Amino acid sequence: MLIFATSDKGGTGRSVTSCNLAYRHALQGKNACYLDFDFGSPTAGAIFDLPDAPAGVAGGGLHSYLIDGETEPKEINVWAASQREALRARPAGAGELILLPGDRGRGEFSSGPGIVERCTELLLRLSEEYDLVLVDLSAGRSYATEIVLEATAAAAIPARWIVFHRWTRQHIIAAGNLVLGPQGILDTGEQKGHRRADLVENIRFVRTAVLDPSAPEQAGLRPEQLAWLDVCNRRLQELASRSGVGQAKLLGEVPLDPVLQWQEQLLSNDDVWLYRTANERTVNALEELAKKIVDESAWEGL
Numbered sequence: 577m578l579i580f581a582t583s584d585k586g587g588t589g590r591s592v593t594s595c596n597l598a599y600r601h602a603l604q605g606k607n608a609c610y611l612d613f614d615f616g617s618p619t620a621g622a623i624f625d626l627p628d629a630p631a632g633v634a635g636g637g638l639h640s641y642l643i644d645g646e647t648e649p650k651e652i653n654v655w656a657a658s659q660r661e662a663l664r665a666r667p668a669g670a671g672e673l674i675l676l677p678g679d680r681g682r683g684e685f686s687s688g689p690g691i692v693e694r695c696t697e698l699l700l701r702l703s704e705e706y707d708l709v710l711v712d713l714s715a716g717r718s719y720a721t722e723i724v725l726e727a728t729a730a731a732a733i734p735a736r737w738i739v740f741h742r743w744t745r746q747h748i749i750a751a752g753n754l755v756l757g758p759q760g761i762l763d764t765g766e767q768k769g770h771r772r773a774d775l776v777e778n779i780r781f782v783r784t785a786v787l788d789p790s791a792p793e794q795a796g797l798r799p800e801q802l803a804w805l806d807v808c809n810r811r812l813q814e815l816a817s818r819s820g821v822g823q824a825k826l827l828g829e830v831p832l833d834p835v836l837q838w839q840e841q842l843l844s845n846d847d848v849w850l851y852r853t854a855n856e857r858t859v860n861a862l863e864e865l866a867k868k869i870v871d872e873s874a875w876e877g878l
Contacts, residue, residue, distance in 0.1 A: 618678025752819030
């Protein structure tokens, strides 16, 4: 399955959540490939703890392939290259976990001769090789979004879209506007040759940093604070429904977690059970979401 991950604003947790989903997918025994199409800031390598690609690679990355026409972009085996202990060896039963990084020091770029064609060829090849191909796009109405919309329309490549947003008023409004607003994903996709109705069916939302007042870690909150949070949550639910990002289009939620908030990284089981730094609820949510994004019935049932 080919999935594009996007958001309208920075700070949504799009990249770190997407990396965790690819990681969890691989742990479930499936082959996962992650493409860093955040061309202005290709930092997925830092989340995977890759010492040679924290902000892209020094040549041979996706910029070199798409812009310069190099034969194939560099592919990094995360299990073999990560310096993090939990990732240093491929766990028994795990699938492949591959990163295609951008080039260090190179920025955003618009579509040009050959770029869409090379993007199309790459997406087609990887979709055949991997169970999950997750493409992390630059935030907002980006060139990267335009390129992949044109590429998937030209070759009729089936794809799904996940729009990430934090559970706040600004982020809810921004997420709805990115999809439904002027020159948003639907408008741009239609201009590139997609059927609008098809795009609508293949776009879902994921809420990040969602605070659950009933969670054990909120036990220290005063009754007045819990009541206030409940009012805020109901208002956000109403706003999400009006903005087109409500329950009917919701694929999943990721709870507010101190590790994801302060240290963008992959959450391993050791972070929960051995080091006790991450919350079990967060890892369970990522595990469930990693299953749902490739489950046809989960998408059709929304």
